[in-house]
Amino acid sequence: MKVLIDMNLSPQWVKPLTESGFEVLHWFTTGNPGAPDSEIFEFARLNEYTIITHDMDFTQLLALTGAENPSVILIRSKNIMIKSFSEKLIQTLNENREVILDGAILVIDDDKMRIRILPLK
Structure with missing residues (x-):
């Protein structure tokens, strides 16, 4: 599974996710750190990445676009x-x-x- 870590999460998330077998990018190393969420959203959509974020804006983009x-x-x-949450995140990714x-x-x-299954209705 390909995952894209949003700017509001540390680049240190790359290591435990990669070690768990995921193909991982952090937006800081991929695109303009100041890019709007819509640009990150479009990159993930076109390149088949799942976005991992601490930001509600991506769910709003999904609702607005019906994507x-x-x-x-x-x-x-x-x-x-990372120490507190990485195990739970990795387990959630694997189980779902x-x-x-x-x-x-x-x-x-x-x-x-x-x-919530996409598209949002």
Whole structure:
């Protein structure tokens, strides 16, 4: 699975995700760090990446466009430190691989995970 880490998450997320078998890019090394979310969204859509973010704007773009992709993993935890959250994120990605590849929003917080299938209606 190909994942694109948004600017609001540390580039240090690349290592544990790569070590877990994911093809990982961080936007900082891929595009203009000041690019609008719409540019990141379009890059992910065209190149079949799932966006991992701490930013609600990507879910809003999916709602506005009615797009079927890219999938978005929205981390809603207050603690987004890699040590605290990487295991949960990796487990969520592995357990939900098919639904992510088909197009979905996964919202992960400290206690639960919610899935919305794309396109949003």
